[in-house]
Amino acid sequence: MIESPEEQSKFEKIYYTYRDLMFYIAHGILHNDHDAEDAVHNAFVAIAENIQKIEDSVCPKTKSYIVIVVESKAIDIYRRRQRHPEI
Numbered sequence: 001m002i003e004s005p006e007e008q009s010k011f012e013k014i015y016y017t018y019r020d021l022m023f024y025i026a027h028g029i030l031h032n033d034h035d036a037e038d039a040v041h042n043a044f045v046a047i048a049e050n051i052q053k054i055e056d057s058v059c060p061k062t063k064s065y066i067v068i069v070v071e072s073k074a075i076d077i078y079r080r081r082q083r084h085p086e087i
């Protein structure tokens with residue numbers, strides 16, 4: 001997924017800058033630590049797949065993109081949980 005050292009550095013900077021915000025957003029949607037961690041993980045996988053599209057790792061545009069991705073992944077988990085409730 002991440003091929004060059006500069007992309008790896010960019011991803012690490014994104015990870016350390018936004019991981020707490022991402023968890024906060026996912027937990028706000030899912031109200032469950034485990035599911036929120038899964039959503040954040042899925043979001044980071046999606047971000048890693050599209051890392052070449054991110055120009056600057058710390059800017060409002062990147063923050064907006066990351067928030068949208070983690071919200072989407074959290075909503076996916078929420079919908080999956082609604083279709084298959086735990087017993």
